[in-house]
Amino acid sequence: MKQSNSATPDRQVYANSRFEQIPYDLVKEMTWAIVGMGALVLILAGVFSTPDVPMLTAKQVASQDPMVLVNTELSDLASTGEIAQYGPPYNHNNGSVQAIGGFAPQTWLGVTIPVNSAQDNVLNPLQRLAAINPAVSSTLSQWRTASGRTQQAWIQAVQQQLPKATIHNGRLILPQSGTNLGPVPAMVNDYLALANSGLLESAIDAHNGPAPELDRTRSLLLLQGKADHIYAGKLNMKGEQWGIIKETGNYPGAVWLWFYTLLYQIPPYSTAANADLLVVLTVLLVTAVLVFIPFIPGLRSIPRRLRVYRLIWRNYYREQEGQR
Amino acid sequence: MSKNWTRSLRDRLQQEIPMEHLLPDTLPKYVDSYVYLFGVLTLAAFVWIILSGTILAIFGPDWWHVSPVGHFFNSLHFWSIQSFFFFMILHLWAQFLMAAWRDGRHFTWIGGWLMFLVSILAGLTGYLSQNNFDAQWIAVQGKDAMNAAGIGGFFNLLNFGQMYSLHIFVLPLILILLLGGHLLLIRKHGVVEPLPPDPKSEVRQG
Numbered sequence: 001m002k003q004s005n006s007a008t009p010d011r012q013v014y015a016n017s018r019f020e021q022i023p024y025d026l027v028k029e030m031t032w033a034i035v036g037m038g039a040l041v042l043i044l045a046g047v048f049s050t051p052d053v054p055m056l057t058a059k060q061v062a063s064q065d066p067m068v069l070v071n072t073e074l075s076d077l078a079s080t081g082e083i084a085q086y087g088p089p090y091n092h093n094n095g096s097v098q099a100i101g102g103f104a105p106q107t108w109l110g111v112t113i114p115v116n117s118a119q120d121n122v123l124n125p126l127q128r129l130a131a132i133n134p135a136v137s138s139t140l141s142q143w144r145t146a147s148g149r150t151q152q153a154w155i156q157a158v159q160q161q162l163p164k165a166t167i168h169n170g171r172l173i174l175p176q177s178g179t180n181l182g183p184v185p186a187m188v189n190d191y192l193a194l195a196n197s198g199l200l201e202s203a204i205d206a207h208n209g210p211a212p213e214l215d216r217t218r219s220l221l222l223l224q225g226k227a228d229h230i231y232a233g234k235l236n237m238k239g240e241q242w243g244i245i246k247e248t249g250n251y252p253g254a255v256w257l258w259f260y261t262l263l264y265q266i267p268p269y270s271t272a273a274n275a276d277l278l279v280v281l282t283v284l285l286v287t288a289v290l291v292f293i294p295f296i297p298g299l300r301s302i303p304r305r306l307r308v309y310r311l312i313w314r315n316y317y318r319e320q321e322g323q324r
Numbered sequence: 325m326s327k328n329w330t331r332s333l334r335d336r337l338q339q340e341i342p343m344e345h346l347l348p349d350t351l352p353k354y355v356d357s358y359v360y361l362f363g364v365l366t367l368a369a370f371v372w373i374i375l376s377g378t379i380l381a382i383f384g385p386d387w388w389h390v391s392p393v394g395h396f397f398n399s400l401h402f403w404s405i406q407s408f409f410f411f412m413i414l415h416l417w418a419q420f421l422m423a424a425w426r427d428g429r430h431f432t433w434i435g436g437w438l439m440f441l442v443s444i445l446a447g448l449t450g451y452l453s454q455n456n457f458d459a460q461w462i463a464v465q466g467k468d469a470m471n472a473a474g475i476g477g478f479f480n481l482l483n484f485g486q487m488y489s490l491h492i493f494v495l496p497l498i499l500i501l502l503l504g505g506h507l508l509l510i511r512k513h514g515v516v517e518p519l520p521p522d523p524k525s526e527v528r529q530g
Contacts, residue, residue, distance in 0.1 A: 016352050
């Protein structure tokens with residue numbers, strides 16, 4: 001039954017009024033639906049509650065896996081860490097830039113959230129600490145007056161000893177001391193002290209804006225690597241364990257994203273270096289097809305072929321056939 | 325004399341969606357299946373999302389971490405959202421199986437999909453507004469996909485303030501506007517008619 005075009009005189013005939021009517025009360029149905037849904041969600045909330053595992057903090061990492069924080073600090077300081085090499089929108093490198101051939105939307109807008117790992121995550125927070133602890137100032141000035149080459153040599157000398165190093169009372173104990181390490185051991189100890197105080201995140205984020213609690217980009221990037229992965233692994237939240245967008249514990253996650261998260265688990269996506277870009281483009285394409293399905297011959301006829309509508313309108317069809 | 329805009333709008337509304345169509349007290353007899361409840365249940369869940377979310381917004385994003393009452397409202401919000409998506413997806417499947425985009429109803433279908441997509445964004449920003457490890461993990465894991473797609477530079481999952489304001493104001497506002505349009509379109513066109521019982525007899529576009 002087709003509605004007429006606006007030019008024809010029967011435009012005002014409401015499509016539904018061509019059919020036999022039954023009584024209905026829209027407002028009553030809506031009201032009862034809200035009441036019924038309210039009862040359902042009250043029961044679900046009362047019985048199942050919700051999980052609330054606190055954020056992973058630098059203080060926690062400093063006490064539970066201090067060597068992870070030391071490694072992160074040194075790779076940030078040397079600008080060899082994942083974020084230092086990331087590329088847009090954080091910096092001009094290309095370590096995490098994804099492309100398909102020459103198609104790389106990640107590079108289009110350039111660097112919009114500049115992040116300098118060494119400055120933002122290590123040196124600036126230590127500079128803030130220096131205001132409280134003047135000894136940090138001399139350590140930092142030794143660092144700042146050295147050449148880049150010397151700085152890298154100091155870091156590498158410390159990194160070479162890390163596999164045999166220990167942390168005792170919040171201080172890094174290296175197997176060998178020496179001048180070839182420069183101020184780096186002291187900077188590590190100061191950094192651990194700052195993390196153990198619980199002030200590291202604020203010292204990082206406060207440098208970049210008026211309200212550090214509102215934009216935690218840089219402090220979140222500090223822990224985004226190994227620290228977060230160890231913690232997520234303990235909570236069974238890693239991609240290979242459950243998919244990323246979910247709650248901690250046995251709670252339903254964003255199950256409506258099943259198609260999106262499924263793609264990450266299957267080839268070619270699961271093995272591709274540009275998996276994120278491939279997955280996003282695939283999902284956009286499939287979504288566009290579904291959105292515009294009314295205009296796509298063949299696909300729009302699938303419901304007819306599936307014939308599930310026979311079940312939905314079975315009473316109507318039965319009555320129609322009875323009348324014939 | 326220039327045209328009266330107010331009268332034109334009123335005439336247009338009365339012509340397109342007269343009150344008896346907007347608030348019907350009868351329905352065609354073929355509207356006789358539980359699948360017709362999925363839409364109204366989605367709407368009911370949305371009402372509970374807005375109610376519980378408003379309470380959470382009034383007391384601020386820290387409240388539910390420290391107050392048992394706040395935690396209960398967070399749970400109410402979470403389970404309303406789970407119910408919302410559950411019934412919305414059932415509603416979407418039902419409309420697909422009925423080819424409900426027929427006879428000029430394509431914008432109702434497209435608008436429904438837009439709402440689904442905006443709801444996904446609302447869900448994502450909600451996860452990111454939680455201020456707990458779920459939010460932290462989803463932010464650092466999700467940022468790479470946003471960056472790869474070229475939107476991470478202005479849609480920054482690591483920026484709590486941005487995610488929170490999108491979640492509690494911008495996205496709900498868009499959803500409510502889309503929902504209003506969706507409901508008006510449904511009532512303008514009426515409930516989709518049954519397909520011809522035999523698919524071979526149907527030659528027109530689906």
